[in-house]
Amino acid sequence: MTAAEALEQLKKAGLGDGVELFAGPKDAALLVTRERVKQLLRHLRDSRPFSCDLLLMITGTHMTEKRAPDKTTPDGVDVNGGVVKGTTVKGALLREAGFEVIWHLRSVAKHHLLAVKCRLPLADPRVDSVADLWPAADWHERETWDLLGITFTGHPNLRRILLPESWVGHPLRKDYVAPKEFEGINLEVDAPWPTP
Amino acid sequence: MGLFERNLPDIYLTRLADLAVNWGRASSLWPMTFGIACCAIEMMAVGAATFDMDRFGAGAFRATPRQADLMIVAGTVNAKMAHVVKRLYDQMPEPKYVMAMGACTVGGGPYWKHGYNVVKGIDKFVPVDVHVPGCPPRPEAIIEGVRFLQRKIMAKRVLAQGVETKPDFTGVSVSPGTVGILDPTVRPTSTVYRAPTALGFLAPSGGRA
Numbered sequence: 001m002t003a004a005e006a007l008e009q010l011k012k013a014g015l016g017d018g019v020e021l022f023a024g025p026k027d028a029a030l031l032v033t034r035e036r037v038k039q040l041l042r043h044l045r046d047s048r049p050f051s052c053d054l055l056l057m058i059t060g061t062h063m064t065e066k067r068a069p070d071k072t073t074p075d076g077v078d079v080n081g082g083v084v085k086g087t088t089v090k091g092a093l094l095r096e097a098g099f100e101v102i103w104h105l106r107s108v109a110k111h112h113l114l115a116v117k118c119r120l121p122l123a124d125p126r127v128d129s130v131a132d133l134w135p136a137a138d139w140h141e142r143e144t145w146d147l148l149g150i151t152f153t154g155h156p157n158l159r160r161i162l163l164p165e166s167w168v169g170h171p172l173r174k175d176y177v178a179p180k181e182f183e184g185i186n187l188e189v190d191a192p193w194p195t196p
Numbered sequence: 197m198g199l200f201e202r203n204l205p206d207i208y209l210t211r212l213a214d215l216a217v218n219w220g221r222a223s224s225l226w227p228m229t230f231g232i233a234c235c236a237i238e239m240m241a242v243g244a245a246t247f248d249m250d251r252f253g254a255g256a257f258r259a260t261p262r263q264a265d266l267m268i269v270a271g272t273v274n275a276k277m278a279h280v281v282k283r284l285y286d287q288m289p290e291p292k293y294v295m296a297m298g299a300c301t302v303g304g305g306p307y308w309k310h311g312y313n314v315v316k317g318i319d320k321f322v323p324v325d326v327h328v329p330g331c332p333p334r335p336e337a338i339i340e341g342v343r344f345l346q347r348k349i350m351a352k353r354v355l356a357q358g359v360e361t362k363p364d365f366t367g368v369s370v371s372p373g374t375v376g377i378l379d380p381t382v383r384p385t386s387t388v389y390r391a392p393t394a395l396g397f398l399a400p401s402g403g404r405a
């Protein structure tokens with residue numbers, strides 16, 4: 001089942017609002033608003049045509065802003081022979097900066113893969129936890145929280161999983177600055193090696 | 197060596213005793229069973245039949261730091277693991293030696309630039325005796341590192357006072373160029389392994405070339 005077919009099915013079942021098709025460069029996915037995430041994933045797990053009984057992974061991304069290239073008009077000459085400076089128009093905003101959470105689902109019975117995406121604003125990255133739907137989601141959500149700081153509301157135990165408990169910050173964010181020292185362990189890079 | 201540690205006059209007898217002690221230490225290095233990342237695979241290979249580090253007296257991998265002399269730090273050490281490495285080092289009895297195996301432990305390796313929690317070289321928190329670079333180093337390089345370490349141990353003073361002599365590294369390299377601390381102009385004199393030579397005069401004739 002492709003994402004487009006899945007969307008058809010969802011529309012038939014009356015669950016189509018808040019879900020759109022994300023036509024990626026390779027594989028299509030379902031793009032869903034964060035209010036609908038839990039309901040949609042529960043439907044994908046339980047309803048017969050989907051039966052996505054296996055959650056393969058949950059990942060997150062920090063997306064930077066994406067713009068079309070700037071347009072610059074060349075310098076011109078006005079009626080008196082003076083030079084008119086060209087103007088630069090900023091490219092249109094194609095994608096806002098923000099987080100994206102992706103759930104990869106698989107149906108063992110029906111042999112299909114589905115990806116569900118959700119965009120979250122930078123200032124308030126929170127989304128519903130699905131740890132009660134698939135127990136596998138527990139650690140994946142902890143990892144996503146650990147590295148990106150996306151809060152999964154309703155998670156039973158949202159602690160760091162890879163980094164030490166006392167670590168500060170979320171390292172996969174684009175604005176993260178690596179620490180120079182952690183609990184007495186020097187993490188600094190030595191002076192650059194001399195060029196031969 | 198407690199009370200007598202580097203405390204006795206520097207005479208022929210104490211030097212001879214030193215040689216005996218050092219020979220014992222160098223010829224039975226017991227490494228700790230302790231692998232952190234991908235490099236540990238090569239460390240396992242070096243303990244297995246093909247490369248067989250036991251030929252050099254360093255194949256008895258102990259499962260506890262309290263029985264080990266040599267800590268081969270094989271793998272990426274990150275901030276969380278660094279405390280464990282340090283504690284294991286502290287738990288080893290003296291005399292103890294550390295081999296930094298692989299680019300990660302030598303200087304951060306592939307995580308040198310963007311590894312936000314990788315320690316850029318374990319010599320930032322434990323003293324290192326040999327650095328074995330490579331990603332991962334070949335098993336021969338580890339053997340070579342062990343042999344460097346044995347030469348270093350042979351040059352130590354245990355009972356006798358005085359300045360330590362410089363270790364003699366000639367003929368150590370089994371595979372030239374794999375261990376970075378060797379002068380590249382020095383070529384192995386022989387590819388046949390000989391036991392550390394200080395007590396060589398005790399060996400039956402033909403034991404020394």
Ligand code: SF4
Binds near residue numbers: 233234
């Ligand atoms: S040096 Fe290379 S092989 Fe060894 S632990 Fe680091 S990344 Fe792995």
